[in-house]
Amino acid sequence: MIFTLVWENVRFKPVRTLLSVLLIAVPVTLILTLIGLSRGFLDDSARRSQGVGADIVFRAPGTSVMTFSGAALPEKLTEVLTQTAHVTQATGVVNQPIGGFDSVTGIDPAGFTRMSGGFIFREGRIFEKPDEVVVDQFYADQRHLHAGSVTRILNRDWHVSGIVEPGKLAHLFVDVRNLQDLVGATGKLSQIYLKLDDPSNTPQVIQALQAKFDGYAIYSMKELVSLISVNNIPLLAGFINAVVGIGVIIGFAVVSLSMYMAVLQRTREIGILKSLGATNGFVMGIIVSEAAALGFGGTIAGILLSFVTRWAMLHIAPASLPQAVVPSWWPIAGLIAMGGALLGSVYPGLMAVRQDPIEALAYE
């Protein structure tokens, strides 16, 4: 019966219902998009890290999982590390942020190809001249680049010499020496990747390296990939919390206002229900159920809209902002919207309950 009453109420004012549902959907979409973007970004980094084909990554002291830019390792170290037992290959790279979520990576083409199995070129070839850059397909799509195109990175014009299949280390590649000179880090590296004779030797090699290079950040690739998560990026975690908070507030405000209006508009109907002997609980139940219905509708709409933002992101920025679908967050975003909606219905509900039935019946 409450279902009928709520359903007919919701149906009776379709514009109000639609508007409330869409407004509640906004924070749901916001949360899911944000979570999807962080997850997508991290999954993408993890995939690319694995694409290197290394077993161990070696970084300067004082770096953390997600902040490793700045070239602080001496290049000579590559030689030293190659001499460690079980290490068969070592290749160093330089990472340089270029604004936004993007960065350019300097690689030694020979060493990198040996370790990773080499790029698969969709267009063109590896860089040969100092102003040449190789980009992956995502980045090329995002910037509409082809072999031979010119693109501006680090305040310089670069020629795209080739476009490669995505999934290996980075989206943009230049020659490591070239980048070192450019950023004033001649002879320095950001990180060194190591490949072993047998991956099962990884723990033992890490132990040996840690003993020898005290304070350096040395991870197995497996560990590094598992550490790539939202919780290891304090800024992102804080941002997500803020958006979740905004979600609760919007849900609360929208439903509160919407139900407040509904209670005013339905003063007379509430009077009728009371004249029929409806209890306070019954009247409150209708208001709260309607809020829950709006919250539920908003959740569904928000989930659907998050696919729209994903579609948009895939078309606008497939390299910088890959957005994953994260169904495990659907119920969480739903609970946030529902929580806000239910909270928002409490005051209008109490208002409805407290109405004097005689005055309510006289209401025009």
Next chain:
Amino acid sequence: MNKPPDSIIQARGLRKVYNTGKVQVEALRGVDLDVPRGEFISIVGPSGSGKSTLFHIVGGLTPPTAGEVIVAGRNVSTVGERGRTELRSSSVSFVFQKFNLLPNLTARDNIRTALYISGKEPDQFDPELLSLLDLLGIAGRLDHKPSEMSGGEQQRVAIARALATRPAILLADEPTGNLDSRNSLAVLNILKDLNERLGQTILMITHNTEAAAFGHRTLHMRDGRIAETSH
């Protein structure tokens, strides 16, 4: 209190004062009333004489300021809000001048809502309710919303909704006030019929002396009191 046998309503010294800002309005100034079960009473009187106020107290919509009133065995002066809510859901039903149907709901859902609130099975109309709907001539209109019905039909749905829960008392506050003479006559005949056939206790406020004549007796209210009773 001397109770005549089987009185369904007994009121003694009923007073109601409304405080509206600085002004105090004495809507009832001492009403004594005994209504035996099965009676059909008409109430007439000038505007502002307290007729509706008397209904609101008897129907448990508001407590009296002073005095005592027992309705269907419940002392309305003392039961509190919860008790008055129960009175409305179980023992007393209203029919209003303005019909007061829930506008979003069909006639059927209006009736189901009343049944549900009074704790009765809302989905299966029992034979007595079905014959009531026949008597009211609305059995074929149940899936229409109020906006799709004439005033006369709406009022008959309101009567069906009021009686579906089998209340001991029906309080009809100017039930024909918004109807033309043909529909008024139909509603009055239905009320009389319900009273005679089912023994339904009915109190009806009206401004119309011809309408008042449908009752067994007529109470004349003036200045918050029952001034006289005519048969």
